[in-house]
Amino acid sequence: MTLLDSLYSLAPWHLLTRLGDAQILLPAVALTLFALLARASTRRLGFIWMALIIVATVITTASKVAFIGWGIGWADINFTGVSGHAMFAAAIYPVLMVTFFSGRWRGADRWSIALGCALALVVGLSRVKVGAHSWSEVLAGWAVGGAVSAVALALSQTSAIVLRPIVPALLLAWVAVMPFKLHASPTHSYVIRLAVAMSGNETPFTRSDLLHPARRQNALAC
Structure with missing residues (x-):
């Protein structure tokens, strides 16, 4: 059994994948931005x-719409678009963890960024495990989202991020509780409608159409 197989057998992937939902992460981002600004x-x-998250969201949505x-x-490579869950997780969790822990002890920045990256890694793995995305789509999500976190943190003075304790407490409570409370995000259905x-097509393209194009042609011919 490989390391990935061991992780798959231990983790409740359908719950962990919720940690990448936009409806859970974007309110957390809004609260964090309010405190930062x-x-x-x-x-x-x-x-x-904020600007980088908007750009990454546009790129991700455009790839899905295309x-x-x-x-x-x-x-x-079985690629149908950038994984939104992986992108949001990689773009948000490293910065979010820095706001939680930065300046609270020596070396906090390094460990908080590592924790954020680990969460993004788990979310990406969960998307593959639940059958929502291929590895190429998750890797693309990590790349786009990771660039957001890397650039944002590189261009900022993380040592100055010492927020009032109430902000990290609220964020931690939100991220910990909401995956159990909220229904799955409807954002993908909105993207399909868009x-x-x-495109003006009557039906959306699917992964099956990508991997087996002859089937779609036969279905349209009928």
Whole structure:
């Protein structure tokens, strides 16, 4: 049994994958941004992070719309678009963990970033395990989201991030509790509607169409 197989057998993947849901992470981001933008010492990080998340969201959505609407994908690597869960997790958790722990003890930045990356890793693994994405899509999500966190933290003074304890406490409670409370995010269905409306096709392209294009042609012919 490989290391990945061992991880798969131990983890409740359907629960862990919820940690990448936009409806869980974006409210956490909003609260964090409010706290960052309220202070001059952390305002730069807040603006940079917010702008980069918006850019990453546009890239991710565009990749999904391109495939669902027009079938633009890469069959050889089973790629139908950037994984949104992996992207959001990689873009948000490292910065979120820095806001939790930065400046509270020596070396906190290094460990908090490592913890955020570990959470993003788990979310990406969960997307493969639950059958939502291929490895190429998860890797793309990690790359796009990881670039957001890396650039935001590199261009900011993390030593200045010392938020009031109530902010990390609220964030921790939200991220810990909401996966049990909220239903699965409907964002993917919205993307499908957008893609179909933009392309004018009656039906969306699917992974099966990418991997077995002859089947779609036969179905349309009928």
